[in-house]
Each structure stands twice: as C-alpha cells, then as structure tokens.
Amino acid sequence: MNAKVRENTRNVAIVGPYSGGKTTLLESLLFVTKAITRKGTIKDRNTVSDCSPEAKERQMSVEVSAASTTYQDIELTFLDCPGSIEFAQETYNALVGAGAAIIVCEPVIDRILTLAPLFKFLDDWEIPHLVFINKMDRFKDSFMDVLHALKNISSRPLIPQQYPIRQDRELVGYIDLVTEQAYHYHVGNLADPVPIPDHLKEEEHLARQEMLEVLADFDDHLLEELLEDIAPPQEEILNDLKQDLSEDLIVPVFFGIAEQDYGVRPLLDVLLKEAPAPTVTAQRRGLTLEAKGETLVQVLKTYFTQQGGQLSLVRVWQGELTDGMALNGSRAGGIYRLMGQTQQSIGRASVGQIVAIGRLEGVHTGDTLSSQGQPSQTLPRADVLEPVYALAINPENRQDEVKLSNALAKLVEEDPSLYWEQHGDTKEVILWGQGEIQLMVALDRLRRKYNLPMTTQLPQVPYKETIRQETNVHGRYKHQTGGHGAFGDVYLNIKPLARGEGFHFHQTIVGGVVPKQYIPGVETGVREYLAQGPLGFPVVDIDVTLTDGSYHAVDSSEQAFKQAARIAMTEGMVKCHPILLEPILSVTVFTPCECTSKVLQLVSGRRGQILGYESMIDSKAWDQVKAYLPQAEMHNFIIELRSLTMGVGTFTWKYAHLQEVPEKRK
Incomplete structure (x- = not known):
C-alpha cells in the first residue's frame, strides 16, 4: 500500500x-x-x-x-x-x-x-x-x-x-x-x-x-x-x-x-x-494499518439502477480493492468513482477512498466485506431507525401483486429505514417509514423503476372484540339429502376472560354423549367463528366449554359437530354483550425540553395516558415522555410532533395491550 x-x-x-x-x-x-x-x-x-x-x-x-x-x-x-x-x-x-x-x-x-x-x-x-x-x-x-x-x-x-x-x-x-x-x-x-x-x-x-x-x-x-x-x-x-x-x-x-x-x-x-x-x-475504528493480505470494505449505500442493476457505495477501510476481487464470495463487477449519477471506471481503490462496486449480489447496506471470504472483524453500522409512519398500499393492477414483494425488498435495500409487512389481521400490505415524504418517494420509485403504480389508504386499525357476559347456548346441525345425512348437537358455555388471556377451550362431557373423536371438530368450529365476531372483528379473551350434546350413530361426523359449534357461537355471542377493543401502544417520545409542555398536550389530546416524563441522561436539554396511546390516534402523530418540535421530535413504540373503545368511538 x-x-x-x-x-x-x-x-x-x-x-x-x-x-x-x-x-x-x-x-x-x-x-x-x-x-x-x-x-x-x-x-x-x-x-x-x-x-x-x-x-x-x-x-x-x-x-x-x-x-x-x-x-x-x-x-x-x-x-x-x-x-x-x-x-x-x-x-x-x-x-x-x-x-x-x-x-x-x-x-x-x-x-x-x-x-x-x-x-x-x-x-x-x-x-x-x-x-x-x-x-x-x-x-x-x-x-x-x-x-x-x-x-x-x-x-x-x-x-x-x-x-x-x-x-x-x-x-x-x-x-x-x-x-x-x-x-x-x-x-x-x-x-x-x-x-x-x-x-x-x-x-x-x-x-x-x-x-x-x-x-x-x-x-x-x-x-x-x-x-x-x-x-x-x-x-x-x-x-x-x-x-x-x-x-x-x-x-x-x-x-x-x-x-x-x-x-x-x-x-x-x-x-x-x-x-x-x-x-x-x-x-479510530480499531483497525490496524497493515492489511495482512485482507481487503476490508463497508457498504454505505445500495442503489438499484435501471441500466446496471445493483450498485454498492463502499468505503475502503483496509488493503486495496481491485476490479474482479471476490468480497464475501461475491465478485466485484466493476469499480467506479462517482460524480452524482456519472460513473468513471477505475481499476483499483485504496484505503480511505469511497467508490461504487457493481453487481455485488447478496450484499446489504452496512455489511462488512472481506477479500478473505469472511471478514476478520465486523465494522459497526448505524442502527436502523424505528418506523413511525405507515400507509396501506395496493397495486393498481391486481396482476402486479406477484412481483410486489420483490420490488419492495429492493426498496428496503436502498433505504433500510423502510419496512413492509402483510398484516396478519387486516391482510393489508403496509409500508412503514419515517414520514409521508419518504413513503411518497418510495411509491414514486415503485412506479418509475418497477412499473408498479400503487393506490394508498390509511392502514386499518386491528380492532378486536370480546364479551362482557356469560351465556349457555345450544347449537344443532342436521342435514339430510338421501343416504347418510349430517348430525351434530352441542351445548356450549361461553364466558369472558381477563384481558390478555386469549382463548381457552374445555370440555366437561360425561357418559360419551359426544364421542371423543368429534370433540376436536367442536373446537375447530369455535376457533373458525372467532376469526370474525358479531362486531366484525377477531374475538379474544373468551372461554368456551363443551358441556353436553348428542350424536347419531350413522350421520354424525367431525364436520357436522364443527358446523354445530359455529351455529352455537353465532347465536350465543350476541347474547354475551360483545364490546370493541382497540390496541394501545406504549410510546416513548423524545423532545427538546422547551417543547415538552406542547408534547404533553399533544398526547393528552389524542386520548393518551401520560405515564411520566424525565430528562434524558445522554442528551442535554432533552426530555423523554412515556405514555399509552391508542393506535387509532397514531397515524399523523409524527407529523404533529415534528411540527411542535421544529422537526426533531421523534418516538419509539411497541404494542402494550387491548383496551375497550370508549362509547362515543364505537
């Protein structure tokens, strides 16, 4: 060198x-x-x-x-x-x-x-x-x-x-x-x-x-x-x-x-x-000056160009980078000095230089790459920012759904602070990021680079429902069309559980009034019903017990008892005073001290429960505010927070619990 x-x-x-x-x-x-x-x-x-x-x-x-x-x-x-x-x-x-x-x-x-x-x-x-x-x-x-x-x-x-x-x-x-x-x-x-x-x-x-x-x-x-x-x-x-x-x-x-x-x-x-x-x-990064035969680089940025494919912007930390060199098993497809979008091909790069490498497959932003296959040490990378803003997206052309996941993966590779998921409850594809402008830029890239124009809407709030009262209900399924028919007969006890208990199923059958081989069908019928209760949302925190029933020696089957259980649940749930539950998030807001009072008002105005606030140990003149906030109130929260804090306020969040929706919100 x-x-x-x-x-x-x-x-x-x-x-x-x-x-x-x-x-x-x-x-x-x-x-x-x-x-x-x-x-x-x-x-x-x-x-x-x-x-x-x-x-x-x-x-x-x-x-x-x-x-x-x-x-x-x-x-x-x-x-x-x-x-x-x-x-x-x-x-x-x-x-x-x-x-x-x-x-x-x-x-x-x-x-x-x-x-x-x-x-x-x-x-x-x-x-x-x-x-x-x-x-x-x-x-x-x-x-x-x-x-x-x-x-x-x-x-x-x-x-x-x-x-x-x-x-x-x-x-x-x-x-x-x-x-x-x-x-x-x-x-x-x-x-x-x-x-x-x-x-x-x-x-x-x-x-x-x-x-x-x-x-x-x-x-x-x-x-x-x-x-x-x-x-x-x-x-x-x-x-x-x-x-x-x-x-x-x-x-x-x-x-x-x-x-x-x-x-x-x-x-x-x-x-x-x-x-x-x-x-x-x-x-300062703890590297020795002598390469000892190893070239060490770190990926600072990943681009996906329409003409040349993947381009990795890297910093050479140790050794010398040469065209065609294998890094972590992937061969460099060209080394370039960049001037904006203009690329100048060069044969090699030395310690301290920042250059672009073409077609490094399987390499991600932040990765440490070595000419020896596995790096002798992994360089620290910046933490990925937690998402604070979301939109539900759908391709304008439904036939494009099959290629959406691949395009979204490339977007996330270019900007790791983007995140996408298919929500388990609402089934929506949700794109997460740091704000509205960032998501609009991502959607523009989907359209321009991958020919994937999208429609957007606010993500649905994953409400749940539960019950307040206990009831006993009878469900019978009987069907005859010639030959073997279908018969199932069940008595169920339905009662509420404490918040967060989930779903429990029991049976107290005696005397074989419902044969053991049919009981799993009862539980399956109950579980399938719970996917959408009387208010239209998944049901949680509920206990169902099979207490009695009857069967037919020829016409009964597991499928028939599953249908009987669904009938019983449909009739019984409306009698149990169903109520709507909303997800509550545990939120920590980071704000300059001079803006703390405004942030407290913002949280309170969105039905938030303030748990307390204190000075941040590692940031002078900053406070952190802890609160519970309904997810339904979070969509534009980051926009208002930044407006109140000159753009520097932010927050982290995680799911906390479910809570009954106030009457006026139902």
Whole structure:
C-alpha cells in the first residue's frame, strides 16, 4: 500500500437540515476545485447531486450522492446527505464511513435546534466535524449569538476559526483567527488580504483568545504559554487544531455564502490541513494499518439502477480493492468513482477512498466485506431507525401483486429505514417509514423503476372484540339429502376472560354423549367463528366449554359437530354483550425540553395516558415522555410532533395491550 495515497485522501460528509444549502455548497466546492466548469442550481435541477427524478421533482436531497474532486494533490470525496429528518437513515449510514463531516446551517437562531440530532450522532460516533454557517447574506442574528446557540446543542466545545467583517450589514470578508489576517471577498476570485478594521481589533482579539483557551484545555504546553503571556506560533496552533479535530475534541466553525463561493476556499484549506487522514479514521475504528493480505470494505449505500442493476457505495477501510476481487464470495463487477449519477471506471481503490462496486449480489447496506471470504472483524453500522409512519398500499393492477414483494425488498435495500409487512389481521400490505415524504418517494420509485403504480389508504386499525357476559347456548346441525345425512348437537358455555388471556377451550362431557373423536371438530368450529365476531372483528379473551350434546350413530361426523359449534357461537355471542377493543401502544417520545409542555398536550389530546416524563441522561436539554396511546390516534402523530418540535421530535413504540373503545368511538 502506497502511504502517500493513503495520506492524500479525504472523504467528507456534507450534512445539515433541509434548505441549509448543502447541495449548493457541494456545487461550489466542485467548481472551485475545477471538477466542474459551471455550477448547477437546485432551481434549474442540474446539480451534480440531487440528480434522481424524485430529488429533482421535490427540489431536495432524498438519498446520499457522492462526488469526487482533487485539490492541491489531495483527492476529496464528498457525500451530499439528505437534510430532511425523514431520510436521516441515509445520512447516518453514510456518516459511518466518513472521515469527517461538514454541518451546514443557516445563521438563524430559531433553526439551530434542528441540528441537535446530527450533533448527537456525530458525538456518539466520535466523527470529527466542523460547522459551516451558510447564507451569511441573510444574517439576522449576531454571529456570537448564533455561535452561542450552536454551543448549546453540542457536547464538544465550538471554536470559530474566523470572525466576520460586515459593512452596512453585508458580509464582505473575514478575519482568520489563526493567522490574524483579514480578507475581503470577491466574486469568482480569491479573497484579498486587507488590514484588520480598527473597530474589530478588540472583538478579533477576544475571539482568538477564546479559541486559544479552548485549545489549551487539551495542550499543557499551550496552556503554559498563555499563562506566561507568550504568543504561540501559528504552526503550534495549526497542529493543535488538526490533532483536536482528528480526535473529535473540538468543533471548528466557519462561515460564508456558498452561492457566491464566499468562504469555500478557506473551508477547503481546513479540510486539507486539519481533517484526519484515512489512517487516523481507520485507527479510530480499531483497525490496524497493515492489511495482512485482507481487503476490508463497508457498504454505505445500495442503489438499484435501471441500466446496471445493483450498485454498492463502499468505503475502503483496509488493503486495496481491485476490479474482479471476490468480497464475501461475491465478485466485484466493476469499480467506479462517482460524480452524482456519472460513473468513471477505475481499476483499483485504496484505503480511505469511497467508490461504487457493481453487481455485488447478496450484499446489504452496512455489511462488512472481506477479500478473505469472511471478514476478520465486523465494522459497526448505524442502527436502523424505528418506523413511525405507515400507509396501506395496493397495486393498481391486481396482476402486479406477484412481483410486489420483490420490488419492495429492493426498496428496503436502498433505504433500510423502510419496512413492509402483510398484516396478519387486516391482510393489508403496509409500508412503514419515517414520514409521508419518504413513503411518497418510495411509491414514486415503485412506479418509475418497477412499473408498479400503487393506490394508498390509511392502514386499518386491528380492532378486536370480546364479551362482557356469560351465556349457555345450544347449537344443532342436521342435514339430510338421501343416504347418510349430517348430525351434530352441542351445548356450549361461553364466558369472558381477563384481558390478555386469549382463548381457552374445555370440555366437561360425561357418559360419551359426544364421542371423543368429534370433540376436536367442536373446537375447530369455535376457533373458525372467532376469526370474525358479531362486531366484525377477531374475538379474544373468551372461554368456551363443551358441556353436553348428542350424536347419531350413522350421520354424525367431525364436520357436522364443527358446523354445530359455529351455529352455537353465532347465536350465543350476541347474547354475551360483545364490546370493541382497540390496541394501545406504549410510546416513548423524545423532545427538546422547551417543547415538552406542547408534547404533553399533544398526547393528552389524542386520548393518551401520560405515564411520566424525565430528562434524558445522554442528551442535554432533552426530555423523554412515556405514555399509552391508542393506535387509532397514531397515524399523523409524527407529523404533529415534528411540527411542535421544529422537526426533531421523534418516538419509539411497541404494542402494550387491548383496551375497550370508549362509547362515543364505537
């Protein structure tokens, strides 16, 4: 392995909330590094990323997109990640393989909270990250106020490496806090060095001093210099910044206007000088630098293209990947460097590179792949998000039902946060995901890629029914058509059971009034009836006892007694005061503390029973609310929850119990 190749590679995920300008920043990065000659725009739908029909139609990222470029002999691969919370799984899967991340946000304090889930994921995984405050031409709040808001959601100290220069409320340049050199921006050209404005000298000094004090928390030598009032050399500051960022100890902050390329070159410079090399990232994952003959890669994203079939986006963690190499027993059908949807065939890929591999059958997103058949170690993967929104789907053409399951399996492979099932009670095909937009994108793909247009409706609530009263009932089945007839005669006792007891069947026959060989037929008849009670739903929590009966020596049969039991149940159940039961879910809602009171009102307004709430141990300024909620009230719950929590609230759920439906709901 060429050590220079390993050290001259960087891969960086671009993350942030929807509309922050991630795709615009990527266009600027590619343009400044001369990977493209003309920048595309989201409005014109001609950007390198956001190139799928679903992304263009919605003018938003709906899946991870890779683009590579070279800058000052360093190969850079950028992963443009979706900003919508509904596509967070895509982002998390990509971040697992990234060496560093750029969090792109707007300079609006009210929107800073939307970054909280990203900061938590990056901090939990110890992924080096920096902040790029974009759209500084729309600056409404002061830079220091925005910085303070960012600090409130990060468990790592944030330190600005730049200070803004404004003129008549317009951003015209910046001060580099490391070199203490001021610059003025120019559209299409490098920023010009200028003297630090007199009115900013004190502010610049305070900001730089704060940066140095944070760095000194991790460097005793620097701390000594500051205590002795010795000005540290620039090289020492840069080394501290590089080491602390690589170890995910600090979060540097930069800013600019990506649409005009302002601030993009300093951002590139910091990626080259301070972002960790692939060897550092590999060590953080517990990998040795020496391959020992094994090539180790991890799948970050799976695509199914209409022309080339399956395409796996992978990060090379160890060794060298070559075309035709067998990984976990599946042979690589081509190695490609991606530029959005454009594929450039390459013969090999080295440690740290992110490339696409064609036709790796049986390989899934998150898998660790090895050239030795079975990987020597399995790399950690992002947890799959639990589903929070569902639609029942049906093919417009019923003949398409046979190919639906295969197409849905491919959708789930592309986006593991999707999930589908055929419900055991309602028999509906239900597609689960993170929200309405994600499911609409999935349905668009079903139509476009697999020619499977679907109709949708809200999933049915799997109601059950039970009884309140006990009764005794007689059922007789007698049928004569010539020759042997059919005769069965039973007496049943029907009574309710406690909630959750299910179904019990007994018999207290004495004297052989119902022969033993016919009793299973009675139980079968009862069970078949319970599939749909008098209210139209499956019956639960009921005890049925066969107490008496009679038979005919010639005409009786197990089938006849089954029919007699069904007749008895049909007549008897209506006398037992049947009641409707609804499923109740145990729900845990995760919300910022400032939104907790609104969440409590939301739960109560949906017939929820609040069990309590408490602060989250691993997330400062967040609460978790535990409650019981009827499943009938859950369909749009995630939509309202996100509306109340700036898009960051979420929940987990599991089935708890059945509960009688209130009278007005029946």
